[in-house]
Amino acid sequence: MTLWTINAAGRKEFCGGQHARELAAQAADACTGFVPDDEDELVSDDLRTCYNCRYRRWTVASFECMLAAII
């Protein structure tokens, strides 16, 4: 399955939505830029998952990866 798409804002958005636990963990495992967010913003008990990354920006249906914006 393709994990990412480019959304209307031109940013990289996760295709799995907000509840694809395994896919989000796989994506984070494959990423060299993962950094856990503040404890208050962690939403998964899997620590290393894009859902817990400080560079994810929530959208209505999923999240955008903002890592490219800061590199």
Next chain:
Amino acid sequence: MQILVSIDDTDNLESRGTGELAAMLARDLTEKDWGSSEPVTRHQMLVHPDIPYTSHNSAMCFAAQLGAAYFNTFSDYAQEFLRQESAQGSDPGLCIVDLEKLSSPQEFIAFGYKAKSIVLTKEEAYGLARRLNIHLSEHGGSGQGVIGALAGAALRLTRNDGRFRGHLKIETDGDTVSVSDILQKTYVEIVRSLDGDILQEHEVVKLGNKVKAVLLEGKTTLPVVPLTVAPGETARWQTCAKEQFRRF
């Protein structure tokens, strides 16, 4: 006087979170002997393409008992604090509500709930703040954070929204604790299941990693879920997983 202090949009992708700044401000209020602060709560607002936010569009708020003579002192301090501590590129907003002077709590609360469902403007926020005698100020960038700051205070006033910043420290010998101990050793007022069952003091809860409380129906609440009881174990409940906290 009883006040609510709420801040929003103080961070960027690399900086400290808004919750940390709110906690610092709450601590400073107490340490300077201006009054005493309560724990910080996080309030989630609408996620929408037309709303600029860093990563989650949430505001942070705390309640405090403030000496009446210190309102202006604290307000000046909080404004300077945000100017100094907010991250580059952020759009910080500050809201301070003197609850005795708040002229229409119902209208205020309605604004908070609106911020969860529709896109609001700075003009609407400033207009409401003026009408209801609320301090609302912006301290850099676009100042868009005033919307979330105002909404965060309104949602805290409901006492039925948001989760507390940080996690509870509950001393216990193992991984279980009685409801009685939770109520005595923390600021939790009630232990309640996600289905609404209120636990009695003799009941036992299995603690998960980093236990959090939420503000629910006027009470600081520890939410729990039923646990399949293993032979020899007394805990019939366990604290919620992070995924289950998303609803708060």
